[in-house]
Amino acid sequence: MVLFCPLQGVINIISKKWSLLVINEIGNHKNIRFNELRRELKGITAKSLTNTLGELQTNGLINKKNFNEKLPRTEYSLTEEGIKMYHMIIPLLQWAASRKGAVIIECSCKIKQ
Numbered sequence: 001m002v003l004f005c006p007l008q009g010v011i012n013i014i015s016k017k018w019s020l021l022v023i024n025e026i027g028n029h030k031n032i033r034f035n036e037l038r039r040e041l042k043g044i045t046a047k048s049l050t051n052t053l054g055e056l057q058t059n060g061l062i063n064k065k066n067f068n069e070k071l072p073r074t075e076y077s078l079t080e081e082g083i084k085m086y087h088m089i090i091p092l093l094q095w096a097a098s099r100k101g102a103v104i105i106e107c108s109c110k111i112k113q
Helices: 006-014 019-029 034-040 046-058 080-098
Strands: 031-033 062-067 073-078
Touching: 006 019, 019 031, 019 034, 019 046, 019 062, 019 073, 019 080, 031 034, 034 046, 034 073, 046 062, 073 080
Parallel strands: none
Antiparallel strands: 031 073, 062 073
16 A cells, blocks of 8 residues: 555545444453444444455454354454554543533443543
8 A cells, every 4th residue: 555645544444433432342351252342332333344244354454253153153352453453542532522512421441530
């Protein structure tokens, strides 16, 4: 991938509506299944989640592991690059929460102080 500006690469990944939320949620759980992830991300459709997971996997930020069991299951986890991004999200969350007038009504972000 050739970029004229590294910021463009960041924007290409995080500008998608659900990307940071998915990375954050997977990071909070370490390993998570599709339906559990969908329950945690209130308002996301199955199609949007599938598309977001696919894009994040293509970008090397998440792993998808299929288990061949009697009842097949799939778990998602962060790659090394995904973990780096997860750790970069935390200061953004702290900044947003500290802004004057910020009111957090419902959030699964688990902001670390």
